Amino acid sequence: MRRYGKHTDEDDVRIRPDRRGSRPRSRNRPKHEDAVPGFVLTIDRGRITCLVDGRKVTAVKARELGRKGIVVGDRVAVIGDLSGDEGTLARVVRVEERSSVLRRTADDDDPYERVVVANADQLAIVTALADPEPRPRLIDRCLVAAYDAGLEPLLILTKADLAPAETLLDTYAPLGVRAVATRKDQLADGSGVDLVRAEIDGRVTAFVGHSGVGKTTLVNALVPDRQRATGDVNAVTGRGRHTTTSALALPLPDSDGWVIDTPGVRSFGLNHVDPSRVIHAFPDLEPGTENCPRACSHDEPDCALDAYVAEGHADPARLHSLRRLLATRERREGD
Numbered sequence: 183m184r185r186y187g188k189h190t191d192e193d194d195v196r197i198r199p200d201r202r203g204s205r206p207r208s209r210n211r212p213k214h215e216d217a218v219p220g221f222v223l224t225i226d227r228g229r230i231t232c233l234v235d236g237r238k239v240t241a242v243k244a245r246e247l248g249r250k251g252i253v254v255g256d257r258v259a260v261i262g263d264l265s266g267d268e269g270t271l272a273r274v275v276r277v278e279e280r281s282s283v284l285r286r287t288a289d290d291d292d293p294y295e296r297v298v299v300a301n302a303d304q305l306a307i308v309t310a311l312a313d314p315e316p317r318p319r320l321i322d323r324c325l326v327a328a329y330d331a332g333l334e335p336l337l338i339l340t341k342a343d344l345a346p347a348e349t350l351l352d353t354y355a356p357l358g359v360r361a362v363a364t365r366k367d368q369l370a371d372g373s374g375v376d377l378v379r380a381e382i383d384g385r386v387t388a389f390v391g392h393s394g395v396g397k398t399t400l401v402n403a404l405v406p407d408r409q410r411a412t413g414d415v416n417a418v419t420g421r422g423r424h425t426t427t428s429a430l431a432l433p434l435p436d437s438d439g440w441v442i443d444t445p446g447v448r449s450f451g452l453n454h455v456d457p458s459r460v461i462h463a464f465p466d467l468e469p470g471t472e473n474c475p476r477a478c479s480h481d482e483p484d485c486a487l488d489a490y491v492a493e494g495h496a497d498p499a500r501l502h503s504l505r506r507l508l509a510t511r512e513r514r515e516g517d
């Protein structure tokens with residue numbers, strides 16, 4: 183249904199390889215043999231800023247791409263004026279296959295999933311330890327989105343100068359989520375940045391967090407010339423400063439890694455999530471689902487995981503955490 187839905191713009195991200203393989207070669211392809219590779223840095227009202235040969239090039243989506251969505255992190259093929267000079271406009275004629283797709287539904291009632299970031303390999307979930315108070319359900323929902331997308335989660339606990347990290351760390355210990363805690367003074371003198379950098383160097387990491395958690399402070403510390411990078415983007419699009427709703431890819435200095443800053447999230451709709459993809463991130467529990475009833479929610483009396491754990495095949499704390507995560511798919515007040 184979703185794939186063919188009228189409003190779908192991510193129509194082919196989950197196409198099975200055989201379909202792709204057997205599809206006749208696109209008629210458009212030979213026409214674009216001169217297309218060059220680009221990397222999507224940000225998108226602003228239809229203007230796609232791509233990195234092409236080290237230059238920032240503004241482009242629009244070619245009409246032939248139809249409803250196909252282009253998102254930050256996409257590897258694309260670009261034609262036209264690639265000088266990057268002000269006022270020039272190139273065209274994106276192809277979106278390469280994505281290695282991952284981070285999705286969220288704007289709201290759980292929203293039937294249309296949105297792809298937020300393509301090709302990331304990590305999701306950094308930024309949470310303050312205080313001011314604002316941590317929201318474990320939001321963290322859980324972000325974790326579910328990460329597992330669903332096949333991204334490795336990383337918990338970044340900010341404002342460790344204001345409150346201890348132990349309680350949260352204990353909550354996430356059974357999940358084996360990597361975690362780092364940062365303090366503002368350590369961000370300022372650089373020592374805290376190294377802790378985070380050690381976790382993200384050489385990788386493409388999408389950063390999410392709700393307003394006020396210190397995500398901007400952290401990203402600025404990681405990418406000190408962000409101001410300039412952002413300024414450049416604005417100069418290229420020529421549309422000045424405004425609150426963008428798109429993510430923004432920023433190169434990590436002295437590394438081939440990328441920080442993908444995403445706009446603050448208030449909720450993380452999970453309508454699109456498939457429990458079997460989440461369980462895939464729990465290789466110790468996954469074999470235990472073999473005897474589950476069909477379409478098992480894994481939180482019902484007949485679920486085979488209880489017996490599996492009781493027989494000592496896996497840690498009960500893991501099952502407990504998995505169930506807590508799966509339960510976050512049901513929306514509750516305050517999510």
Ligand SMILES: Nc1nc2c(ncn2[C@@H]2O[C@H](COP(=O)(O)OP(=O)(O)OP(=O)(O)O)[C@@H](O)[C@H]2O)c(=O)[nH]1
Pocket residue numbers: 340341342343344364365366367391392393394395396397398399400446
């Ligand atoms: N005490 C303390 N304050 C911090 C720390 N990191 C950031 N802050 C402060 O927290 C406030 C919010 O930080 P931002 O970086 O703007 O937070 P944000 O997550 O980007 O939030 P928005 O800009 O609203 O999206 C600012 O006043 C920061 O100075 C920290 O480690 N410790």
Ligand SMILES: [Zn+2]
Pocket residue numbers: 471474475478479480481484485486487
């Ligand atoms: Zn089950």
